[in-house]
Amino acid sequence: MSDLSEMGLPNLETETILEPEAILDTAGTLIVVFNRQGEIQRFNRTCETMTGYAESEVRGHRAWDFLLAPEERLAMRGIFDRLVGGQTNTYSRTTWLGKGGEKLVIAWSNTVLANAQGSVEFVISSGIDVTEQHKSQRQLEGQYRQSHLLAEITREVAQASDIKEILQTTVSEVQALLGCDRVLILQALPPDAPLEFFSNLPADAVQCSANAAAEAVTDPAHSLFPQAQYAQYNSEISVSSALLPPALTHHPLLSATYIDHYRQQSISVIDTMSGLGISPAIVDILNDLAVKSELVVPILTQTAVKVDTCHSRQKTLANRHADSFWGLLIAHQCDQSRRWSPLEIDLMQQLASQIGVAINQAELLGHLEELVEARTAELTAINQQLRQEMRERQKSERAMRRSEKQLRLITNALPALVSYIDTYHRYRFNNYAYETWYDIPYQQIKGKQVTDIVSPQVYQQMLPYLEQALAGEKVTYEAEMMLSGGQRLWASISYIPDVQENRVQGLFSLISDISTSKAAEHLKDEFVSVVSHELRTPLTSIHGSLKLLSTGRLGQLGMQGQNLIDIALNNTERLTRLINDVLDLEKMSAGRVNIIPVRCSALELIKNATQAMQSMASEYGITLTVGISSSDSLAEKTYLDPSTPDPSTPQNLEVWADPDQIMQALTNLLSNAIKFSPRGAAVLIKVREMKARSNKVEFLVKDYGRGIPSDKLETIFERFQQVDTSDARERGGTGLGLAICRGIVQQHEGRIWVKSVHGQGSSFYFTLPKPSNAQAL
Structure with a gap:
């Protein structure tokens, strides 16, 4: 216990003991403060986020009245009473129920605050969410339990001599493990024949062998086998088929249609009655039995047959084993639909295989021990493999935690902003530099939207580049950013897409201050x-x-x-x-260039630019080709006479731009394309309406020249940058044309980029906005 005077807290009779608020709300763990009656006095922000309850909703209420799972409320009340009574009980684990009904497993550390007389007045509980670890542990325990059950049943098969006892043990254990309403075993008689085989025989002569039939149910009233009506017949336990439910004696899964599928070890999995591809006959049968979900696995046995073989003119008889359909292992869920997991299906298949082995062993008792020992060894290996997988998983988790800790230390030491942003523009990781730039505790940024951190103006500037990176392209650009105190700085921003299994999961962001440069x-x-x-x-x-x-x-x-x-x-x-x-x-x-945007025709812009560069193209022996389209597929035509437009060409594709500035950008791009294309080649200029972003128009200038190396694609738009300076004097290049193009396009709120294959040519793209309705006025 702690003395309040030693902690510097005021009298416990006032509510000021719950200060400072900031410490509780910024903590990454769950923190709850109770008074000695168990009523909640403080419920920090992490608690609100995880449970969905606001502090105002829970203040004054006792946690075990609504937050705890019903089966844990009494135990939690006892722990709390002991804490208030002065007993030390610092650790506990409980299951909380969120506002939406979700379950959260929380590991708690408890401490108490006492007044000057040593009486406990408050209990402070801090906890961490261990739900995922709990789920992983439960899953591994379930796998181990199933494997253990399989090994136990295998051993019982090896030790038992009565086939009926073996089958009953199997269905009982499986029903208990799966938690389903019914598990039963049906045998089709005669072997490899459906029960409909007896449909033409007199009713009193129809016998369904029950020595291999077994059932386990949650409620005996739901049993499908009336146990009191067995009769002795030819030294084996049998029951008249007339006493069995019609749904079993005429089950369509025992029809001849399915026999060949069973020999191939095919199974029937019905998760819900509304599933596609379910036979109407099966639906009727399951409705009669009040079954909502069904899992059916065939039981196959091996039958020895004599086969004639001839080797070197000698005729011999050899034993061969063929799979024979014996019956079905069936699991029923009656109260609700159920999705059968792969582990459950695999368990049923392995058990069906064991049942087939047991049936063979009952006929060939001499081979029983050998077969069971082999199976036991296999299951032991599976158990060992599962244990090894558990150890390796735990080792991997520890290594992952160490790696994450090291990564955190490294990134927190960097002055640049380092983060991971998912496809919903949420921060999933960020370093300490975010706290320096934005004056927000960096632990609170995780899970927030980008719009919650940066200003709307900066976000609108970032948005096109974020979308480009989330489309799978690496992006690097420079922009002016505003910090929390109003300070402005220039930053170099890089987005690297995180691609896993051919799908973009998010992006890595690196933002560096380049104000000095x-x-x-x-x-x-x-x-x-x-x-x-x-x-x-x-x-x-x-x-x-x-x-x-x-x-x-x-x-x-x-x-x-x-x-x-x-x-x-x-x-x-x-x-x-x-x-x-x-x-x-x-x-x-x-910023001294005056841009005067007007509504202008995209077609006229490319026509005028082509006319202006026609003489230069003729001098270099280059053919100019023009294309325009309102869709993603661009029709192309050789430029002949700009005064005679193609009737199929849309004439109303307009942009909101300064025509003189755009003409300069187009002529710069055409000039470069002409100068760096071989004589006799073609240069293509296109324009299209972008359907994905209906407020943009995209221009393209494409040549088939030398192309641009991949290491120059990001720097080619910088000043005095040229692909090859060896012939710059000969071709008249200054290295400023593309920089001017970028400046013009950016002033029009557009984007310019290049795609190139070295040695095959380059494609320069840029976008311009379309006129809005207000601009049309």
């Missing part, structure tokens, strides 16, 4: 911008002078001089383009 990049951009502005004026003068000299107005130059002037002129034009591209990027980064 972004600041350095901004300084670099400012420097480049200043230098570019300072270079533009003298470069314009130099370009004008060279242009004037090249025209010959200031006098004719020699061939060598003219060549030098042409080289200088080409270089100044290339440098001018580079400076203009740098200035464009600087404007985009600074």
Whole structure:
């Protein structure tokens, strides 16, 4: 017991002893505070989450009145009384009932708080949920019990000499283990013939042997075999078929239709009467017997037959064993439908096999011990295997806990955000850095939605990339994020899909602070911008002078001089383009580019872009191909005359965009495709309406050139990035065109990406929004 004065708590007569609230509500375990009458005074947030009860619903009530399973209430009351009486009982395990009826197995640690006189005033119970461990233990115990039962029945088979005793023991033990309403064994007579075989015989001559029939039921009143009506017939116990229920003497499962299936060890599993493929005759029989679920396993015996064989002109007789259908082992559930588990089915099959062995042994008693010993050894091996599996599973669980602990230590030491997000956008794992960034205890983030942690604006920015990763693609992007205190920072965000058995289960998220590098990049951009502005004026003068000299107005130059002037002129034009591209990027980064979106035709955009690049395509010997569609399958046509549209082409596919900016992006992509395609190849430009996201239109520029290596796919949109710089001067590339395209598309709230196979060509995609109804006005 603890003295309240030593704990620094005020007088127990006030409710302030339940402070501090934050400690109880942020604890990851269940914490309940009871007064000495057993009434709940505090019920922390973990308790609320797991049970579904709010603290306001349970305060003042006793836990054993509604939270505990009925069979545990008396024992729990006794434990509580002993705690209040001063006895030490720190640990217990109980089964709680959630608000929805679910059962939770909780392991408790109990302590008491005493007042200044040493009298117990409060009991504090802290617990952890061990439901899953309890289920695993029960399942393993069930498997062990079934295997143990099978071994016990096998030993009884080996020791018993009366086949009736063997069969009765079997049905009794199986009925007790499965907990079903009825287990019985039926024998079809004569061997390999259905009971309908006797339908043409006089009723008083029809005999159904009962020496191999056995039954075990939960209620004797439900027995199908009237035990008092047995009669002696030819030294064996028999009962007239007229005394058996008609549902058994004419059971369709004993018809000739099923005999061949039984020889192949086929079984009949009926979980519910409404299941598909159940014969109407069987449904009628089961209704007559008031059966809701049935499990039927054939009992096969081996019959020795003589077979003539000829070897080296010598004719001999050899013994062969053939499977013969003997009868059925049947389990009935009468009060409700039941799903028979694979373990139960396997147990019934093994028992049916044992029954067949027992029947053979009754006929060939000399082989009984040998067969049972072999079977016992097999079952012993199964038991040993189960025990080994239990040990290995426990070892694996311990290793998993150690691994998880090590992973937690490693990730908590990282300054970056590390998490696992499932397909419902819920956090399943997160490290300590989340607490630093968002000022939320990191233990409370698990199970929360992403929208509960980040702002709505940041979530809308993340959403397309989350969906892309959950579709199975690795994603890396940069974005500005807002922390809990309003601080903004730039982050590099990577999503890696978790694919198991060809299905995405979730994604791994890594978010790193790149504000410092972004600041350095901004300084670099400012420097480049200043230098570019300072270079533009003298470069314009130099370009004008060279242009004037090249025209010959200031006098004719020699061939060598003219060549030098042409080289200088080409270089100044290339440098001018580079400076203009740098200035464009600087404007985009600074947000000084004015985007004026209007409703414009997607068809007109690709037509105008194709017209603008037609002369360059002709110079390089490239054919431009145009396609458009309102569905996922894009019809293609060779570009001939943009003024004469294809009548099958939809004319009303529109986007909400600045046409000049989109023209620049399209011409940049077409220019790259033309420059890096072999002469005589085709370049394809397409547009389609995205059905999966009806508010987007997707553009595609595809070439069949050299392609892009896989290690360059994520960096190709960065500044001054080129696939191969060895021929950049020859092809006139600056490494800024794709960066400009990305800036334009992102300013239109679109997305741009590339798919490429090295050596086979590249496909550049980007999306633009469609006009909304409000924008249409």
